[in-house]
Amino acid sequence: MVEHKNNDKTFLGFWIYLMTDLIMFAVLFATFAVLRNNTFTGPSGEEIFNLPFVLAETLILLTSSFTCGLAVLAARKGDKKQLYSWLLGTLFLGFAFLFMELSEFQELIHEGYTWTKSAFLSSYFTLIGTHGLHIAVGLFWLIILLIKLSTSEINSSIIRKLTLFSLFWHFLDIVWIFIFSIVYLIA
């Protein structure tokens, strides 16, 4: 009973936190929308985006969201072995996504298109970078979860933590869909 109440509070609190995070992203989307044509002497979006590459990124992140969901299901069933494999899968896909994002950045910087070049690039790097930072935090969180899991059985506390994590991970997925359509597709 007491635990049930605590769960309620944690989930509501976490939801509100996610909403605040969403508002921060909304600010970034708004600035991007205002600045996207302010390319100054730098390149425009069309010139630098590599759509197939981004599509691959998107698919990877979507898949990781899917494996994350499966992990929660496995935990509810109490199947630790499955849980491990789905979580490790999520971890792997997450790292792959992050790696691709970073290599995209590296490529741009290599060509001299850094964030100091134009307002458009500033807002592009910031929006994508903030999302990437969230992914990095998520992966870190996932590693901690895995460490915890290795020292304990699947209990209600683990399930709760896992559910919170999966909320966060799906949230990042949704934000990415917005990024994909607003930043990449429109360009």
Place this chain on the structure above:
Amino acid sequence: MEDLFGKLTLQALPHEWFTIGGAISMTAGGLGAILLLTYLKRWKWLWTEWLTSTDPKKIGVMYITVAVFMLFRGVLDAVLLWLHQVLAGGGQGYLTADHFQQISTAHGVIMVFFVAMGLLFGLMNIIVPLQIGARDLAFPFLNSLGFWLYVAGAILINIFFVFGGEFAATGWLAIAPLSGLEFSPGVGVDYWIWSLQISGLGTLIGGINFIVTILKMRAPGMTLMRMPLFVWTTLCSMILVVSVFPILTMTIILLNLDRLLGMHFFTTGFGGNPMMYTNLIWMWGHPEVYILILPAFGIYSEIVATFSGKRLFGYTTAVVAVVAVTLLSTLVWLHHFFTMGADANVNAFFGIMTMIIAIPTGAQIFNWIATMYKGKIRLTTPMLWFLGFVATFTFGGMAGVMLAIPPIDYQVHNSLFLVAHFHTMAIGGALFGLFAGISYWFPKVFGFKLNEKLGQYAFWCWLVGFFTSFVPLYILGFMGVTRRLDTYDPSTGWQFLFLISLLGAGIIALGIGFQLLQIAVSILKRKENQNTTGDPWDGRTLEWSTSSPPPSYSFAVIPTVDDRDAFWTMKQAGKPISKPIFVDIHAPKNTASGIYISAFALIIGFSLVWHIFWLTVLGFLGVIITVIVRTFNDDTEYTISASEIAKNEEKRGIYG
């Protein structure tokens, strides 16, 4: 060496009279406090009873204490500014133009973020859980963390006195492009950025915590429409916090990216858009003024009902009005820059929206007056603050409605008329409310009332002082005096009005003197004003049903509510309270994690101001490690046994 300390060099260390003076007085004050604590052997007491406490009643008291210290700093700044403006009428003041602007910025930032917000969070911490019949907030550790982040922000805003540098000379909102690297190359804006960022994070955490507490932890039977108005207004204010503080946080991050990494969000070149900063900061800034005023409305509602001996008139309309104000306040931000080139239709829309807000606001005033009608009014200090508020607030609101008419605003925008408007609202509205709340709930927290006579003297000084200092500003505004003006020609004839205004500040200072005296006298003579019943004012809401001061667990047994004004109905029913069956209570343990995390946050902020990046990395590592250690610690609660509670409660002798 150079690289090791980033931009922090010997030349940056304090060398002007004011930084040296600040450094000496702050170091001396700090040393004095340390010596005193050591001499009295109070370190352990301070650490275990207060600093690491997760009890919202104690955290609330700490919030208020810090806010009062910040109030001294803010008032000192104001007096320096006023004095300068008076002297400037003789040809020249004593401050340099740059220094004048720095003080002006610091004054605004400190009063809004560290005084008003601090007092507000203090009162909410103490009272909201008690009013809804809860023992704690939803997340006690996060509450402690939020408080300490606020403290870290407060330290960071003062630290340049000791470690050197300067403060922003940009005005309290650091409008771009002035706050960009091009026009403000010093570290002042960086101090502004990081102290707001850190304390703002604390506010955001607090916002989430209060919303969850109010929605999930009310005593059985307390439906939403039975909540006291202070709880309603806190809920609305915190909903505004979680809706707009993220905007502030992100806007400041973007400004920081411009300054630190050379990005171009708000710069004048490379396609940056400074106007975007103005929009974003006011999307936060206007709701922020309602974040401050709404809880004050709640406080007044509690006070009027109690001291009129009547139920609040039109509870439902009051709730609807508060919710309406909350929604509308997010739709009016543009009235802060009518003059910045929006077209006439846009201005008209925002002007009308702004005037519409005045309607629910005015409705509240009728609620209060109707409550007083035919009531048995007791003119105590809290009630005086309320009456003073009605007079001032109505005055300031009318000035606000004038400003909301774009053609008039073109004349008086950024003049002293505007300055007078918002001080009327912030002082006569928010600050008076917080003072009213403090004098109303003081006996709940400490078990004795504040001295009435000195409280009334303090009130009259504040009221008279307020009008003496701000009515001249309205007039000066009409005469065309702009805000933050550090020099003017003697032939303008403005000096006399500035002088009267300074005189008013003196009267306010006298009021503050009475307040300090009031606290000292009340503590010394606490036997005379002692209250053992827990209900010194014949109150109506649940906080008055526990003892004063309340035990750490607040309620021995969670009350069951069956009407609005829950405690009043219980008293009316007059049932002898039968001795309940006590059960064990689980309470959160003390924790120092919040202190450590905030200390590391302070280090991060400081190192980023000075570009000492190795220290930034260390700070982040510190935060991460503390968080991990905290999450691996599952032993965060302890048990208060039923027998202990029973023993404690017997002493109150209230059970028939």
